[in-house]
Amino acid sequence: MNKQLLGARGEEEIRRYLEGKGAAVLDRNWRIKEGEIDLVALTPDGEIIFVEVKSRTSRKYGDPLEAITPIKAERLQRLALAWLAVHGHWGSPFRIDCAGVLYLSDGRTEIDYREGVL
């Protein structure tokens, strides 16, 4: 599986996971010069969530979520604010979630979803 495909598959996995929780997806792969937001969704409580998804096929290089370094975390925060400004939601309640998707060689898929970690 190549990297783009793996990333897309992981994001799809999380989209289904969020919809299963009753959230409505507002945007996918929103990209500006600064970077990209994987998923933007609206929870039933009216909170906007920005989700960074990390997909891996093994833990050999560490936990998927360990790839989110402090620099990347700060960029995610800036991107989230930019999305809110562009879409006229400035001032709405929001949070940033991180999700790790692990496709293990035995066919199992592990989802590690962490709310509001940034």
Place this chain on the structure above:
Amino acid sequence: MALAKVHTVALVGLVGHLIDVEVDISDGLPGYSLLGLPDAALSESRERLRSALLNSGFLWPNKKVTISLSPAWLPKSGSHYDLPIAIAILAAMGVITAEIPESLVILGELGLDGAVKFVRGVLPTMISALSFGSDTAIVPFENLHEARAVPGIEVAPSRSLADAISFLSTGERVEDHSQTDNPKHNYELDLLDVVGQIPARQALEIAAIGGHHLLLIGPPGTGKTMLAERIPTILPELTPTQSLEVSAIHSVAGSLTERGVLTKQPPFVAPHHTTTITAMVGGGSHAVRPGVVSLAHAGVLFIDEAPECASGVLDSLRQPLESGKITISRSVSTVTYPANFLLVLAANPCPCGRFNGRGRACSCSAMQIRNYLKKLSGPLLDRIDIRTFVEAPTRVEMASPVRGESSHEVRNRVNISRAIAAERFKAERWSINSQIPSSELRGRFKASREGMAFLHNELDSERLSARGFHKVLRVAWSLADRDGRSIPSRDDVEAAFAMREGTLL
């Protein structure tokens, strides 16, 4: 449980502080933050800990790990925090379910394979732990002997992280099959080996009796080093308190294994003349390590070729010579180590080394000879009570079947003389002659009338300074103690005067 706490100890000099190691594992992105002023070696602990845990068969928490070392204001340095942090992480993860007692201290560095490695300073750490009310300690196996030197603390040695965990869970301890290492003695050195050298032998004995600092002057190859390294063999054995103190200093310096735990023989330290001031007095940017002067505490500090020392190095000895301790200040801490040593300086009589008063083989100019010993500063020489000239043994001495006294015989006399002095000074703050305060030398501890008359005469004719006056009296007391006189006679004072002035040169 996502929160766990264990105890360890941070050493500042020889003084320990009880440290709480708290670990909190919370939801959030995987991360590791270590709080409480860690130094570089300690900040690297994450990588060591992670590998050690994984290779010991545990998981690394892929959560937010926050570690706090408190009190937070105290700068922490060294690697002995690895094991306590690992234990606290495993307890916070719920891997270790046994309750960790408050009275337990843990120390040890972890290898990537989970092995627990030797750390410095275990002996003073145990002494401090005892004072905090701790009764049990997990220490690296290699530190077992020094940890056991402190009574009152149960020691659980660990070779690996697994050993430490099994001790916590079941109380099971690693079996110790190794022999207790007997304190090492330098029995191979003895004054018997020294041929002739009657004046120098006498100087050594008097120096040992009164704790007088000594300067040996003589051409190369005449036996200055040979004499100096035998001084510990004639000094009284260390008292248990001194021995513990010396072992604690060597433990912090990392030289205890070499020296042996609780050795009774006074240390002998001989730094090279190119030694720096920092090496001499101690230092370092994070942990302030003891210098040579502290390693020589309760023993002998021997500096060969003393005039060749860089300027400042010898003068750095003035504070310890005056106060018996050394205080080193760094931005992070101020540390005081004991540094009460017998100073023995050796010097060639001139730059080429061959001047012997007759000047036959010497290639130095009269000016060079005059200036050479002037490199030893006045304030330092003022603290030297005895100067003695060491000459090559004569043909007759070399061929003579009569051997000099053994260290054992001389040490017996030193012990008796010191006991006499201690009895005389039993109500005082000092116990050896070199420490009699000047005012007391003019008051209660004067020499005999004839002796004092001789000194006053020398003072009047300006052959003796005020400081020299007191030094001569102190040496005179040591001479009197050796010969069992209750007060220094005129002969004692004259002999002491000769020893101070080094009349042979």
